[in-house]
Structures are given as structure tokens and as C-alpha cells.
Amino acid sequence: MDRLSSLENEIASLRKTLQEKEHELYELRKEFTLQRISTEPNYQQCDVNNISKTNIGNKLTKLDIMRYSRQILLPDIGVTGQEKLCAAKVLVVGAGGLGCPAALYLAGAGVGQIGIVDYDTVDLTNIHRQVLHGEGDQHVSKAESAANSLRSINSHIKIVPYNIQMDSTNALEIASKYDVILDCTDNVPTRYLLNDACALTKLPLISGSALKMEGQLTIYGYRATKNPNEKDQSYIGPCYRCVFPTPPPPETVGSCSANGVAGPVPGVIGSLQALEAIKLIVGQTHEKLLVERMLLFDGEDMTFRTVKLRGRASACAACSDTPTISRLIDYTAFCKAQATEK
Numbered sequence: 001m002d003r004l005s006s007l008e009n010e011i012a013s014l015r016k017t018l019q020e021k022e023h024e025l026y027e028l029r030k031e032f033t034l035q036r037i038s039t040e041p042n043y044q045q046c047d048v049n050n051i052s053k054t055n056i057g058n059k060l061t062k063l064d065i066m067r068y069s070r071q072i073l074l075p076d077i078g079v080t081g082q083e084k085l086c087a088a089k090v091l092v093v094g095a096g097g098l099g100c101p102a103a104l105y106l107a108g109a110g111v112g113q114i115g116i117v118d119y120d121t122v123d124l125t126n127i128h129r130q131v132l133h134g135e136g137d138q139h140v141s142k143a144e145s146a147a148n149s150l151r152s153i154n155s156h157i158k159i160v161p162y163n164i165q166m167d168s169t170n171a172l173e174i175a176s177k178y179d180v181i182l183d184c185t186d187n188v189p190t191r192y193l194l195n196d197a198c199a200l201t202k203l204p205l206i207s208g209s210a211l212k213m214e215g216q217l218t219i220y221g222y223r224a225t226k227n228p229n230e231k232d233q234s235y236i237g238p239c240y241r242c243v244f245p246t247p248p249p250p251e252t253v254g255s256c257s258a259n260g261v262a263g264p265v266p267g268v269i270g271s272l273q274a275l276e277a278i279k280l281i282v283g284q285t286h287e288k289l290l291v292e293r294m295l296l297f298d299g300e301d302m303t304f305r306t307v308k309l310r311g312r313a314s315a316c317a318a319c320s321d322t323p324t325i326s327r328l329i330d331y332t333a334f335c336k337a338q339a340t341e342k
Contacts, residue, residue, distance in 0.1 A: 060086065064156075068110050081282035082110065088281045091115040091178040093166055093194060095142040097129040097256070097266030098208045098273065099184035104132060105274035107150045111281070113158040114150065115178060118142040119165035129263035165339065166190065168328035171197040180277050183207040184270065186256070188247050189331035189339040195220060195240035196325055199318040206276050207240065208269040211254050213262050213299035215269035218309065219276060221319060222291045237291040242313040247335040265299050 060068075060082055068085075071077050077085075088111050092103045095118040106114055122130070122137040122145050132149040133142065143161035150159045162174065175181055175197045183194045186209050198205040198221045205220040222237035276290055286292075293306045317324045332339060 059083075064110070071109065076279070076284065077282050084281050084283070085110050085278065086112045088180065089113040089115070089178040090180045090182065090277055090281075091117065091175060092182045092184055093117045093190070094184035094186070095130070095132065095146040096120075096126065096184065096186075097210060097261065097263070098186065098270040099182070100130045100132040100146060101267045101270035102182055102184055102208070102273040102277075103146060103150055104153065105271055106277060107154045107157060107159070109274070109278050110154065111157060111277075113160065113178075115160045115162060115174070116143045116146045116150075117162040117164065117166050117174065118146070119163065129261065129266050131267065166193065167339070168193065168330065171328060172200060175203060176201050178203070180280060181205050182273050182277060184273065185339075186210065187339055188250075188253055188337055189335040191240055192247065192335060193328065193331045193339070196318050196328055199239050199241075199323070199325070200328075204280060205240070206273050206280070208266075208273045210266035210269045211256065211261055212259055213265055215265050215297040215299070216294055217269050217272050217276070217297075218290045218294040219280070222280070222286055222289065224286055235286055236312055236319065237286060238309060238312045239316060239319040241318045242311070242316045243309055245313070245317070247337070250335070250337040253337065262299055265297070268297055268299070 060079060064082070064086070065072065065079075068082050072079060072082050074081075090106055090111050090113070092099045092106070092114060095103070095116050099116070099118070103114055103116060118141070120142050121139050122133045122142055124135075124138060126142075127133055127135065130142075132146040133140075137145040141161070141163045143163045147159045147161040150157075164170065166174065171193055175194075181194060181198055181203055183191060183205055185191070185194075191207065194205055194207075197203075202221070202223060204222050207218055207220055209216045219237065220243075221239045222235075224235040272295065279289055290306070292309050292311055294309055296305050296307060297303075312319065314320055
């Protein structure tokens with residue numbers, strides 16, 4: 001009996017050793033493959049310093065194809081979609097509970113340039129939900145902290161931190177450098193600011209919010225053309241002002257600092273913001289995007305549902321054919337609230 005037990009233990013030990021050696025062999029083969037690809041004469045990384053809509057069509061390197069192979073396998077992305085992602089520029093406004101997961105998955109997907117806007121610094125109360133920041137990042141700029149984390153995830157893309165508060169003096173200049181804007185700020189004045197900036201620059205705005213155990217997500221200002229080279233728009237979705245022409249009374253608006261939030265809730269919404277950005281960039285039609293629809297998430301009941309939103313308003317001050325808004329305004333005065341509320 002002792003002899004049998006001894007043999008069983010010996011076999012178990014040999015199996016464990018075999019598994020370890022197989023894993024070691026796998027890692028060596030992977031390392032050898034990467035070294036071989038990187039030394040080939042025709043190998044070159046994506047030019048992250050010259051990314052624009054016009055360079056879509058640049059060929060992916062073998063390393064790119066290996067890195068993004070799991071999403072390239074998807075029919076809705078493929079090689080062409082990955083090339084579009086590599087060429088895209090996405091601005092994430094807010095490096096908090098929504099912006100951190102959104103930026104993380106955009107970087108993982110290979111979006112060529114990601115801008116991160118946040119004037120704030122990391123606080124201990126942020127860390128339970130703002131997953132790009134750690135304990136050692138306390139008192140560090142959120143934009144810089146997020147940028148450092150993203151560079152460790154994907155060193156082949158360009159990360160641009162903006163350690164500033166976005167307002168009417170700089171929003172147009174910053175937004176105009178990007179293809180897609182993500183509103184991850186969750187305060188009313190900045191929502192109107194970003195909406196008007198996107199309306200003036202004709203950029204799509206992916207808007208998310210999270211509070212307590214609930215979250216919301218939709219896309220504003222989506223534009224589709226019959227042909228990418230045509231200037232006439234065949235479809236324009238509603239903007240934020242189409243749905244909410246006037247701001248709510250300040251006393252009715254909650255905040256994470258006053259009302260609380262469960263960490264995974266902004267994680268869910270931020271991740272879905274990234275997914276909608278990826279779908280938009282690769283060319284999904286508005287029927288497959290959250291356009292004229294709002295996704296509602298209830299973490300307490302663990303339910304998702306979508307509600308129909310009103311379409312583009314013919315008399316909208318921001319996005320109609322005859323808009324009355326031609327410049328950015330004082331949004332703190334307009335909303336009677338501070339854009340610094342958290």
C-alpha cells in the first residue's frame with residue numbers, strides 16, 4: 001500500500017513538472033517568434049505621431065496582427081477595422097470611474113491616440129472604482145497617472161494627458177484634434193460644454209453616467225454619410241440639447257461624493273463606452289449603435305434595458321440646420337452649477 005501511494009505521488013510530481021516544462025517551452029517559443037518578427041527587414045510599428053483619418057489603410061504589422069488577433073477574428077472588425085482603430089484618435093474627458101475603464105479598453109483595442117483630460121489629482125476615495133490609479137498615485141495628476149498606466153498596457157500607441165479643466169476657452173481646440181469624444185465627467189455643466197463643442201466640430205459624443213447602483217449610456221451627435229468622401233450627411237442623430245434643451249435644477253442632481261456609487265457600476269458603463277467607440281470607429285451603422293436609444297443599467301436588479309430617445313430636434317439650438325449657438329458659453333452660469341462637482 002505504501003509502495004502504491006509512493007508511485008501515485010511520484011506520478012503526480014512528474015505531471016506537475018511536465019506541465020511546468022510545457023509552459024516554459026510555450027513562453028520560449030512565443031519570445032522567439034516576437035524576436036524574429038521584430039528583426040525582419042519589413043517590420044515597422046504603427047506611426048503614432050502621424051495618425052489621422054487619411055492614413056486609414058496602412059498595413060498592420062505581423063506583431064499588430066498577433067496582438068489584436070482575437071478581435072480581428074470578429075467579422076465586424078477584421079483587418080480593415082483594426083486598421084481604422086490604429087488610425088483613430090479618441091478623447092476621454094475625465095479619468096475617473098468611467099474614464100479609467102473606457103481608456104483601458106481603448107488602449108487594449110489598439111486605438112492609435114488616446115487623449116486624457118482631467119484637472120484633478122488622485123485621492124484615496126477614488127481608488128475603489130478608478131482602476132488606472134493605485135495607492136502610490138495619490139496626489140498625482142489623474143491625467144498623468146492614467147497615461148502612465150495606459151502606456152504600460154500598450155506602448156505602441158500615443159497617450160496624450162491634459163492636466164487641465166476643460167472649459168469654454170479650450171474645449172474646441174482640444175476636441176478638434178480627435179475623431180470621437182467620450183464624456184466621462186458626470187457633471188451637468190461639462191455635459192453641455194462637450195455637447196456644444198461636438199456640435200460645432202461635428203464630432204460624435206459617447207456619454208456615460210453612473211451613480212449609486214445605476215448607469216446610463218448613449219451616443220449624441222452621430223453622423224453617417226452614404227460615402228466617407230461625401231460631405232452631405234444622410235443621417236444625423238440627436239445631440240444632448242435635443243433631448244435635454246434646458247439643464248435640470250441643481251438640487252435635483254446627485255453626485256458620487258454625496259450619494260455614493262458602487263465601484264463596478266462605472267466599470268460596466270465605462271467599458272461599454274469603449275465598446276461603442278470601437279463599434280463606431282470600425283463603421284457600425286447607427287442601427288447597431290446607441291443612437292436615439294439610451295441604455296439603462298440597474299446593478300441592484302442586474303438588468304439592462306434600452307429606452308427610445310427623441311430624434312434630432314428641428315429647432316435645436318446646437319445641432320439644427322439653423323443653430324443659434326455659434327460659440328461656447330459660460331456653462332457654470334447656464335447650469336447654475338459648478339463643473340468641479342464630483
